[in-house]
Amino acid sequence: MPTPRDPTPPAEDLDARVRELFERHAAEVFRFFVRKRFPYEESRELTQETFLRVYQGLREFRGESRERTWIFSIARNLMLNARRHGTASKRQGTEIPLEELGPGERGSSPAPALADRTATDPLAETLDRERRELLRQAMAVLPARMRQCVLLRIAQERKYREIAGLLGISIDTVKSQLHQAKGRLRQLLGERYDGLDRLDDGGSP
Amino acid sequence: MSEDRSEHPRDLRDALVETLLRARREAPPGGLPHPTPDELVAYHSGELPEPERERLREHLALCPECADFVLDYRDFAAGEPAAAASAAAAAWERHRGPAWEAVRRGIGEAAATGPSEPVRAPARSGGSPAARWLAAALAAACLLLGLSLWRARSELGSPSPAAVVALQPEGSGVLRGPGRPGAPEVQAAGRRVVALLGLPEPHRFARYEVRIEPPAGAGPAAVLEIEPGPDGVLAVEMGIDRAPGVYRLVLYGLRAGEREELASYALRLAGRP
Numbered sequence: 001m002p003t004p005r006d007p008t009p010p011a012e013d014l015d016a017r018v019r020e021l022f023e024r025h026a027a028e029v030f031r032f033f034v035r036k037r038f039p040y041e042e043s044r045e046l047t048q049e050t051f052l053r054v055y056q057g058l059r060e061f062r063g064e065s066r067e068r069t070w071i072f073s074i075a076r077n078l079m080l081n082a083r084r085h086g087t088a089s090k091r092q093g094t095e096i097p098l099e100e101l102g103p104g105e106r107g108s109s110p111a112p113a114l115a116d117r118t119a120t121d122p123l124a125e126t127l128d129r130e131r132r133e134l135l136r137q138a139m140a141v142l143p144a145r146m147r148q149c150v151l152l153r154i155a156q157e158r159k160y161r162e163i164a165g166l167l168g169i170s171i172d173t174v175k176s177q178l179h180q181a182k183g184r185l186r187q188l189l190g191e192r193y194d195g196l197d198r199l200d201d202g203g204s205p
Numbered sequence: 206m207s208e209d210r211s212e213h214p215r216d217l218r219d220a221l222v223e224t225l226l227r228a229r230r231e232a233p234p235g236g237l238p239h240p241t242p243d244e245l246v247a248y249h250s251g252e253l254p255e256p257e258r259e260r261l262r263e264h265l266a267l268c269p270e271c272a273d274f275v276l277d278y279r280d281f282a283a284g285e286p287a288a289a290a291s292a293a294a295a296a297w298e299r300h301r302g303p304a305w306e307a308v309r310r311g312i313g314e315a316a317a318t319g320p321s322e323p324v325r326a327p328a329r330s331g332g333s334p335a336a337r338w339l340a341a342a343l344a345a346a347c348l349l350l351g352l353s354l355w356r357a358r359s360e361l362g363s364p365s366p367a368a369v370v371a372l373q374p375e376g377s378g379v380l381r382g383p384g385r386p387g388a389p390e391v392q393a394a395g396r397r398v399v400a401l402l403g404l405p406e407p408h409r410f411a412r413y414e415v416r417i418e419p420p421a422g423a424g425p426a427a428v429l430e431i432e433p434g435p436d437g438v439l440a441v442e443m444g445i446d447r448a449p450g451v452y453r454l455v456l457y458g459l460r461a462g463e464r465e466e467l468a469s470y471a472l473r474l475a476g477r478p
Contacts, residue, residue: 019309022308026297026301026305027301027302028295029281030293030300031293032277034293036277040296040300043296044303044364047300047304051304051308053310065243071240072277072278073244076274076278077432079277080355080432081431081442084211085221086457131215131220132220132223135220136224139224139449144263148266151221151225151265151267152265154217154218154221154271155224155225156266157218158272167276192215193215194217195217195218198217
């Protein structure tokens, strides 16, 4: 799997190596940025930056990963940074105390909304624990593919085509799995949970 | 369980997000055992045997970060619809020459002052702490030399989109800037500033947070979340036209909702001459 190569190529070989990698991968790197909706000019600048980083990293690139994966990872990181740069600009001038940051901004998934309520109400806590257990059991009896579709659709809020791409199945199969999951979960959970309709509400969240 | 009609229905998404969080909490120390980028790419390309594919499907259903990686790779590797492909290809034909020229120029300048011997990254494990620090210092010195040239080039009006500066943790005793004691200085007027943060230790976190504290009277602090790049670099983009003065950057590691302060850095932004 890894591409074995000399871990310490002579400096004069690096130029040629970068040129070779540029010829082989720059077009798809550029296309990647365009697909991510960057304007052509910015896509070109990001492509340039990608290959400068490739050059900087070539001396240390030991072939632990595939060359194409490595270049993609560099390009993707730049893409994420460029997007964050937009976010950073919007944040400038606004104090955001660390304690008030949302979980999504702190590197973890959203916290459960009911935590505060159940923490002070023993009855609510008991009911919630039972309800959680019921959901756990219901998810456990779903077939693996159906459970994965449900998690991707509801917890990760993915579109049908994204779920299909992630699981390597057709969009029709995704729809069918989610439709069946809705019926089974309705049967197993009754009215204890809102949001089952999101399983097959048309595809685009 | 008996049906309790007084019980308010709970949102299914909240409950399933809890499932994801629980999977993380119950994961071994260090978090979920993430597949490597190569494994994710091989999964996407259909190169893995079915038991492995199923293992990765389960992981992707529980891990938004890896799912995002796979979807981005899908965009990277996918063929375009005919119309979009020809438009992007035509655009690339126009940009290809200038792009390579800019890369070649950057390489030439870095190579002119680069080390005669390759600098290796510090090993992730093994070797004495002193050896790792020495390797880190050498790598930082090399990076600083290359980047200071890159920065000089951009100050001369080259198409580089950013002023880039490499920073080392305060008190680390490693190079702080080309020939300058204290906070390295960067000409920031009219350009975005990218600070590359050296780490005081090998990566222990998948995500980091940086608090940017501006000089007194230059506005409130801001907080950004960052991830190490594939080259191990933590890059912080500081935006355009920030007020001149000394900025302090505080780096935190993030894990399972916890934040650990790791290092601080100083950076002086110069205004228009």
